[in-house]
Amino acid sequence: MxxxxxxxxxxxxxxxxxxxxxxxxxxxxxxxxWMIYGASLDWKENSSKSSEEYLEETSLSIRQLLKNEIS
Known part of the structure; x- marks a missing residue:
């Protein structure tokens, strides 16, 4: 996977x-x-949120981290 x-x-x-x-x-x-895979493990083991809620928050955090720029 x-x-x-x-x-x-x-x-x-x-x-x-x-x-x-x-x-x-x-x-x-x-x-x-690996970030996405790790987040999925964290959701499975530690989160009470729905997968959709968790994914939405996680993807927002990743986008903010990357700021849509690669140099």
Whole structure:
């Protein structure tokens, strides 16, 4: 599952950031996939929120962290 998630993210990043190196995008995809995977484990083990609520908060936090910029 983690590898598939990484590939989906990598594909999306490659479309959006065509001028970035493959290595940089691969590393970013790996980091993001692990963040999402870790958040899903946290939700399963520690959260009383619905999966939708938790995902909404988590995705907002990730977007804020990234600020939609890769340099």
């Amino acid at each position: 983690k590898k598939e998630l990484e590939q989906i993210i990598l594909h999306s990043l490659a479309k959006k950031y065509q001028n970035q190196s493959d290595d940089k995008l691969r590393v970013l995809a790996t980091i993001l996939s």
